[in-house]
Amino acid sequence: MSQQSEHQERRDAYWNANKRIMFGCLVVWFIVSFGFGIVLAEPLDNIQLFGYPLGFWFAQQGSIYTFLILIFFYAWRMNKLDREHDVHEE
Amino acid sequence: MDNLQLLTYIVVGFTFVLYIGIAVWSRAHTTGDFYVAGKGVHPIANGMATAADWMSAASFISMAGLIAFLGYDGSVYLMGWTGGYVLLALLLAPYLRKYGKFTVPSFIADRYYSKSARVVAVICLIFISFTYVAGQMRGVGIVFSRFLEVEILTGLLVGMGVVFIYAVLGGMKGITYTQVAQYCVLIFAYTVPAVFISIQLTGNPFPQLGLGSTVVGSESMYLLEKLDLVVQDLGFGAYTDGSKAMIDVAAITLALMVGTAGLPHVIVRFFTVPKVSDARKSAGWALLFIALLYTTAPAVGAMARLNLIETIWPGEVAESQPLAYEERPEWFRTWENTGLLDFTDKNGDGMIQYYNDANPEFAPTAEAKGWEGNELMVDRDIMVLANPEIANLPNWVIALVAAGGIAAALSTAAGLLLVISSAVSHDLVKNIFAPNMSDRGELLTGRIAAAVAICVAGYLGYNPPGFVAQVVAFAFGLAAASLFPAIIMGIFSTRINREGAIAGMLTGLIFTFGYILYFKGIFITPLAENIPANWLFGISPEGIGVVGMLLNFGVAFTVSRFTAAPPVHIRELIEDIRVPRGAGGAEAH
Numbered sequence: 001m002s003q004q005s006e007h008q009e010r011r012d013a014y015w016n017a018n019k020r021i022m023f024g025c026l027v028v029w030f031i032v033s034f035g036f037g038i039v040l041a042e043p044l045d046n047i048q049l050f051g052y053p054l055g056f057w058f059a060q061q062g063s064i065y066t067f068l069i070l071i072f073f074y075a076w077r078m079n080k081l082d083r084e085h086d087v088h089e090e
Numbered sequence: 091m092d093n094l095q096l097l098t099y100i101v102v103g104f105t106f107v108l109y110i111g112i113a114v115w116s117r118a119h120t121t122g123d124f125y126v127a128g129k130g131v132h133p134i135a136n137g138m139a140t141a142a143d144w145m146s147a148a149s150f151i152s153m154a155g156l157i158a159f160l161g162y163d164g165s166v167y168l169m170g171w172t173g174g175y176v177l178l179a180l181l182l183a184p185y186l187r188k189y190g191k192f193t194v195p196s197f198i199a200d201r202y203y204s205k206s207a208r209v210v211a212v213i214c215l216i217f218i219s220f221t222y223v224a225g226q227m228r229g230v231g232i233v234f235s236r237f238l239e240v241e242i243l244t245g246l247l248v249g250m251g252v253v254f255i256y257a258v259l260g261g262m263k264g265i266t267y268t269q270v271a272q273y274c275v276l277i278f279a280y281t282v283p284a285v286f287i288s289i290q291l292t293g294n295p296f297p298q299l300g301l302g303s304t305v306v307g308s309e310s311m312y313l314l315e316k317l318d319l320v321v322q323d324l325g326f327g328a329y330t331d332g333s334k335a336m337i338d339v340a341a342i343t344l345a346l347m348v349g350t351a352g353l354p355h356v357i358v359r360f361f362t363v364p365k366v367s368d369a370r371k372s373a374g375w376a377l378l379f380i381a382l383l384y385t386t387a388p389a390v391g392a393m394a395r396l397n398l399i400e401t402i403w404p405g406e407v408a409e410s411q412p413l414a415y416e417e418r419p420e421w422f423r424t425w426e427n428t429g430l431l432d433f434t435d436k437n438g439d440g441m442i443q444y445y446n447d448a449n450p451e452f453a454p455t456a457e458a459k460g461w462e463g464n465e466l467m468v469d470r471d472i473m474v475l476a477n478p479e480i481a482n483l484p485n486w487v488i489a490l491v492a493a494g495g496i497a498a499a500l501s502t503a504a505g506l507l508l509v510i511s512s513a514v515s516h517d518l519v520k521n522i523f524a525p526n527m528s529d530r531g532e533l534l535t536g537r538i539a540a541a542v543a544i545c546v547a548g549y550l551g552y553n554p555p556g557f558v559a560q561v562v563a564f565a566f567g568l569a570a571a572s573l574f575p576a577i578i579m580g581i582f583s584t585r586i587n588r589e590g591a592i593a594g595m596l597t598g599l600i601f602t603f604g605y606i607l608y609f610k611g612i613f614i615t616p617l618a619e620n621i622p623a624n625w626l627f628g629i630s631p632e633g634i635g636v637v638g639m640l641l642n643f644g645v646a647f648t649v650s651r652f653t654a655a656p657p658v659h660i661r662e663l664i665e666d667i668r669v670p671r672g673a674g675g676a677e678a679h
Contacts, residue, residue: 033343
């Protein structure tokens, strides 16, 4: 029984670590799109990024670039986590 | 037949030969090949296929035009249709790949240990996919009829024939590799005109940077600044400002994001890669290939809008005289014939007054100049379709745009038809009506279902029911309110049970369906006028899927609390899909 509960503990540790990484990524996802691109778009528009008002840039360009970085970061970080917890695929 | 038409026939014909060739080379031998391409697709190839699958006729033909006329408000489509991939990669794709079955309803049926849940999921899936596919077939017909000047029906039949060959013969395997080719055709066709136009207007070959650059011939005037000025001179709102309420913008964006992550034909693409880690990576590749088009589209929209206004107002905008109708350029005549451009000389002066006649503050200015209403009707689709002609690009670019539009429509149609056929053959026939069917029997059933689905889609494309224009609201809203929450809760909660999931899906589905029906009146007359004052919390029917999703979550949690917890083997199933190790190859039930 103790071996089984240890196994369960390891699984929980992996799952909790995964949830933390996921949550962090989702916070960034939310801030760039709903934060910078929508709610804060108007004040940010007073700042210029070359010819772009910054809020407009986040809504039509910046959020998409951030999404891309987020997914590749998550994939890389999870591969690392899988190995650390020895649950990676062969 | 003139030179351009001949060229278009050659380019489109060449792409068709390519698609059929790929289908013959990669035809399916087993149900595993047919449903999930034998789970052997490289993550980059899968990313391209997902991108082609995802980017429909609407993305290719209509989106840039929508943005051109909506300005900032068009951002909902850009963020909504890309942000969903973050949800897919983080919350869905790796777990569903680990689970390792063929279809979305299969996951819902197993996780909620219920045939009723399977049937509810199949109903959601079929409804979402058919509304979507009707629009695609229509898109194929329209591209054919405009560029090749054949009847819509002929265009539709040719399109159906090509999809029939590679979807029925090749199944998921044929579709996947054809989609890779279709992606290359469509992205090339989209970016080439965009690059040329960006160079013409800003001198920068990258449209994404051109949109933030100064215009040619000026050191200090930025393109967006200039666009803001000229549209305001014509009585429109500033291009970089929005006019929608913030809550509605946020709701639509979220509904499109969640809807994207809940669309069965997108989810199923992540069943085709060999490993869980590939599923995560593949979502990134898919978004990279999608982003190439989605970051170009806002540049195409803004630049096409500026080009259009400068064509109509060759001098100082709204101050000097606009273009005389007699002096209209060649492309103007061509597109007038299609009805996408329409000039009515309201004040009889022979000039094209293009401005915003719906703005009461601008009315006195217009009246003082003797304008009696906007005289030019511009269909938004023209912004992409006529773009190469407006910019005086060579004929081969125009032919390429035709091939790209067809590729975008066909690739999405094929992906949708496949999920419909697998839901019918695998979820309904194999798992409910004829459990003893052999693999070969199931493969044959899948092919027949695909063939029937193509005919229904073709019929819907030729006789579009009144609701085709509302498809976006419907398909995304329903996906967001029904399938997405059921899948998410199935992975992240061990407590949600059969009763909770079914009650939640039905609540989300009925609420969203009812709300859209109430304002848009599909089959019936709308029960209330579709204006912000009437909306619940100020959220339009396009964004209401978000409320449906929240209701789904709420009902599912409440009902699950008061009914028996899921059995032990379900708990084990959930524990198992959360861990990558042990994802095998294709397996059937």
